[in-house]
Amino acid sequence: MPAIARMVEADDLDLVISTVDVELIALSERREELAPAILAAPSADTLNTALDKMARRALRSDRPHPRTVLAGSDAAAVDWEFPVFAKPRQGAGSRGVRLVPDRAALDALPTDEGLIVQDFLPGEEYSVDVIADAAGNVIAAVPRTRARVDSGVAIAGRTVRDEELEETAAVIARAIGLVGVANVQLRRDRAGRAVLLEVNPRFPGALPLTIAAGVDIPSLVTDLFLGRELPVRVPFREVASVRFLEDVIVEVDDLLVSAHAGHQEEL
Numbered sequence: 001m002p003a004i005a006r007m008v009e010a011d012d013l014d015l016v017i018s019t020v021d022v023e024l025i026a027l028s029e030r031r032e033e034l035a036p037a038i039l040a041a042p043s044a045d046t047l048n049t050a051l052d053k054m055a056r057r058a059l060r061s062d063r064p065h066p067r068t069v070l071a072g073s074d075a076a077a078v079d080w081e082f083p084v085f086a087k088p089r090q091g092a093g094s095r096g097v098r099l100v101p102d103r104a105a106l107d108a109l110p111t112d113e114g115l116i117v118q119d120f121l122p123g124e125e126y127s128v129d130v131i132a133d134a135a136g137n138v139i140a141a142v143p144r145t146r147a148r149v150d151s152g153v154a155i156a157g158r159t160v161r162d163e164e165l166e167e168t169a170a171v172i173a174r175a176i177g178l179v180g181v182a183n184v185q186l187r188r189d190r191a192g193r194a195v196l197l198e199v200n201p202r203f204p205g206a207l208p209l210t211i212a213a214g215v216d217i218p219s220l221v222t223d224l225f226l227g228r229e230l231p232v233r234v235p236f237r238e239v240a241s242v243r244f245l246e247d248v249i250v251e252v253d254d255l256l257v258s259a260h261a262g263h264q265e266e267l
């Protein structure tokens with residue numbers, strides 16, 4: 001926090017935006033230390049609910065949701081349809097997720113790793129980028145498919161206009177008291193209904209696609225947290241994207257040296 005506060009002062013920053021799950025709660029609990037800069041994040045309470053994959057407020061009962069319980073005796077007591085899915089209660093980047101094929105495998109799950117057990121969702125997966133204004137009104141909910149995922153980031157996909165997906169994500173955003181941006185991940189259950197996987201209360205890795213579809217989340221978040229008025233509703237269109245890696249070849253003399261790119265020693 002002191003290091004960020006020094007950057008705020010040195011560069012005269014107005015806004016601080018964190019894109020890292022594990023830093024969000026700590027930052028939001030001590031946001032006044034960043035003054036005069038504003039932390040562009042919802043309350044610590046909202047973040048705690050969002051980052052907990054078992055939070056009842058996110059798994060709202062008026063929308064279909066997967067049964068979700070702690071691994072151990074709670075999970076053993078449920079009459080599951082196998083396979084089921086297990087994952088860390090607070091995880092990221094698909095680390096520690098596993099398919100549990102039968103009751104023996106369920107009983108063998110470790111109980112000291114904060115694992116949750118959930119109905120297996122076999123259908124298509126979507127990420128819905130949601131932005132809510134200061135009063136919690138959802139002004140855009142943009143669903144996109146994740147056709148290819150690399151290290152937890154969608155590298156190919158498309159936006160889809162789908163009333164069920166948009167409304168389900170908006171209901172979840174309102175239930176957790178979202179102000180600002182979140183990425184609500186949904187997946188279709190065995191009956192084909194879109195249900196909640198998890199909420200990431202930060203900018204998504206596939207943000208360029210949502211911007212290209214018409215919802216400029218960075219601009220909207222900036223306006224929101226600087227107290228400017230937001231539109232009531234921002235429309236979007238269907239568009240697709242593919243991300244690729246490219247080698248850029250330059251003359252050695254054209255290389256730039258920057259203290260912000262790990263070149264400290266050379267400087």
Ligand SMILES: Nc1ncnc2c1ncn2[C@@H]1O[C@H](COP(=O)(O)OP(=O)(O)O)[C@@H](O)[C@H]1O
Nearest residue numbers: 085091092093094095097118119120121197198
């Ligand atoms: N209940 C489930 N059924 C089927 N697949 C799941 C389920 N929960 C998670 N997954 C798969 O595991 C991936 C990671 O789970 P997620 O809850 O998004 O955690 P994180 O992205 O934080 O690691 C999801 O993108 C999805 O493909």
Ligand SMILES: [Mg+2]
Nearest residue numbers: 093094185198
């Ligand atoms: Mg996820």
